[in-house]
Amino acid sequence: MGAFIVRRALSCVVLLFAISVLTFLIFFAFPNSDPALRLAGRTATATQIAAVRHTWGFDKPLYVQYVRLMGKVLDGSVISYTQQQNVEAVIVQDLQPTVSLAIGAGIIWFFFGVVFGLLSAVRAGRWLDRALTIFSMMGVSTPVFWLGAIVSFYLGFKAGIFPNGDYVSITTSPIQWAYHMILPWFTLSVLFIGVYSRVLRSTILDMVNDDFVRTARAKGLSERQVMIRHVLRNSLIPIISLWGLDFASVIGGGAILTESVFNLHGVGQYAADSIQNLDVPPVLVITMFGAFFVVLLGAVMDVVHAALDPRVRLSS
Amino acid sequence: MATPPIRAELEFAVESISRPDAELPAGTGPYKLAWRRLRRNYVALAFGALFLLIVIMCLLAPVYSADIAHVGPDVQNITEVLHYGGKATDVVGLTGIPTGPTWHSQFFLGADTSGRDLAVRLLYGGRNSLEIGAVATLITMILATVLGTVAGYFRGPVDGLLTRFFELLWAYPALLLGIALGVSLQVGGLSLGLFTLQAGSLMVPAVIIGVVYIPYVGKPIRAQVVTLREREFIDAARQQGLGPVRIMVGEILPNLASTIIVFVPLILANSILLEAGLSYLGAGVQAPSPSWGTMISDGIRLIPAAIHLTLVPGIMLVLAVLGINVFGDGVRDALDPRSQVRVGR
Numbered sequence: 001m002g003a004f005i006v007r008r009a010l011s012c013v014v015l016l017f018a019i020s021v022l023t024f025l026i027f028f029a030f031p032n033s034d035p036a037l038r039l040a041g042r043t044a045t046a047t048q049i050a051a052v053r054h055t056w057g058f059d060k061p062l063y064v065q066y067v068r069l070m071g072k073v074l075d076g077s078v079i080s081y082t083q084q085q086n087v088e089a090v091i092v093q094d095l096q097p098t099v100s101l102a103i104g105a106g107i108i109w110f111f112f113g114v115v116f117g118l119l120s121a122v123r124a125g126r127w128l129d130r131a132l133t134i135f136s137m138m139g140v141s142t143p144v145f146w147l148g149a150i151v152s153f154y155l156g157f158k159a160g161i162f163p164n165g166d167y168v169s170i171t172t173s174p175i176q177w178a179y180h181m182i183l184p185w186f187t188l189s190v191l192f193i194g195v196y197s198r199v200l201r202s203t204i205l206d207m208v209n210d211d212f213v214r215t216a217r218a219k220g221l222s223e224r225q226v227m228i229r230h231v232l233r234n235s236l237i238p239i240i241s242l243w244g245l246d247f248a249s250v251i252g253g254g255a256i257l258t259e260s261v262f263n264l265h266g267v268g269q270y271a272a273d274s275i276q277n278l279d280v281p282p283v284l285v286i287t288m289f290g291a292f293f294v295v296l297l298g299a300v301m302d303v304v305h306a307a308l309d310p311r312v313r314l315s316s
Numbered sequence: 317m318a319t320p321p322i323r324a325e326l327e328f329a330v331e332s333i334s335r336p337d338a339e340l341p342a343g344t345g346p347y348k349l350a351w352r353r354l355r356r357n358y359v360a361l362a363f364g365a366l367f368l369l370i371v372i373m374c375l376l377a378p379v380y381s382a383d384i385a386h387v388g389p390d391v392q393n394i395t396e397v398l399h400y401g402g403k404a405t406d407v408v409g410l411t412g413i414p415t416g417p418t419w420h421s422q423f424f425l426g427a428d429t430s431g432r433d434l435a436v437r438l439l440y441g442g443r444n445s446l447e448i449g450a451v452a453t454l455i456t457m458i459l460a461t462v463l464g465t466v467a468g469y470f471r472g473p474v475d476g477l478l479t480r481f482f483e484l485l486w487a488y489p490a491l492l493l494g495i496a497l498g499v500s501l502q503v504g505g506l507s508l509g510l511f512t513l514q515a516g517s518l519m520v521p522a523v524i525i526g527v528v529y530i531p532y533v534g535k536p537i538r539a540q541v542v543t544l545r546e547r548e549f550i551d552a553a554r555q556q557g558l559g560p561v562r563i564m565v566g567e568i569l570p571n572l573a574s575t576i577i578v579f580v581p582l583i584l585a586n587s588i589l590l591e592a593g594l595s596y597l598g599a600g601v602q603a604p605s606p607s608w609g610t611m612i613s614d615g616i617r618l619i620p621a622a623i624h625l626t627l628v629p630g631i632m633l634v635l636a637v638l639g640i641n642v643f644g645d646g647v648r649d650a651l652d653p654r655s656q657v658r659v660g661r
Contacts (some may be wrong), residue, residue: 018484124397143612146630146633148591253489255493287492
């Protein structure tokens, strides 16, 4: 187990380094324009551009630029150009809505994904399966920001059942917090519920003919016990690793569309607002941290997976 | 000891051969069988037809624009007044609120804030969205197939490098990677040696989306090639003296065909959705080019005053993507021999 963790940690470090290099290249080397001009934003003066060129070292070779960038990112001194704010301070402040959104939605989509997938598999081919299939197909075919805009118009603005966007801190009022988060949670969950229930349905249907299921039936267990204790438990393994990755990507800025359509002032919305102003530093930092977070949580999930299943740690 | 699994396999094979397609002559090819199964799946066919209908409508955009609406996609009519049913309506009201659907030839689905005909823009926007989706899918499928096959066939350091590359792209949340590329390429475009992209061109989002989805297809293709290369027929080809390129193109590629076919609708649907997301954030299609994503984005800014600007392009987008997804699901069921057994239960 120790060897597995060391191996996984090493490959993780390599990947993190590669991510930082690729992110650097995306913003500094690929574009066919002066990076100082882009970093300084749309309304920069000549002196500002010169200052940007000097602080980021655009007159120096690429590896010097990379080292400078990483130095700034790691000691938290990246400054946005439109508002002159410390980017990492804003991100830390914006994490609360993002984490609130991710945790609530993560619980909802996991629960409904598993329930719908199980019902769909048990009733395969019947009308309930068809109805759930239609629902999940609609879920994976609807852009999340459009759905968010539509539900907040009809349920929030028109019917007045839910608040019209905005975030209330959980420390201010837990009830208002949950009330404001209900629509964003469900909107973000719809896509994932669709994906998870489909994946779980097909995993279960592949598994019901396996030998261990036959053994369980032969032992005389009831159909319910066979499904819940044997089939579902084993089918959940891919779902749980999928969940870990999706959850990480939602916290790492993946919920950018949901956040900005509901005006939640989270990390994703910070990125969205920065794009509108072509303010590059926040987008750069959020992209890098987002990918870092996905890699780190992915590694943690792998270790957990290996602890549960000895085949994993021996094969890789 | 080895008898039971082989028996089970045989039983399964006999079962699946003898049941659904027993009346067919022996030696019917797998694609012919798949086509027979797909032909019986009316739901999938209906949704495929829906998508085809949307494509045809969008291709006919110039005809609609010239002969029915009599207005181009970028023509602004801010001051025009419409007279329908004895009532005069401003195309764009004094408060800047555009008219909703008139259900007549002009402004059939209403106007946007600049007084442009929404139906005309919807069709032209659809052309852009579908074009970006198609180009992106082509890029993803070609690059992922080539890279995945090369990695899986050669193994060793080439495989190590390409697998790391897949892992690297895969670590980014798809939307964030798209945004990063979109923002950085928006101003100057891209120039990598011979390959240049003009800033603001429709090909910028298409290339970005095409690159973002490479690992999602490349990883499974590589995994399949890794097992294929150990099979006897590949050994036989090597013994005959065929080179690696001939083997990859002539022997391995045909065996990947069903995987590739299953991925095409999936990637197409997701490319269209990603284009919409990027355009909504301002990192995709740039004004004044319409696309379903930019139209929804413009519409959302006018909620609650003019909900039709959000509803119209959104519903069109959902219908198109739903059509692809349901049809793609049917194709996958048809190509997967076990699916027959599944549905029968």
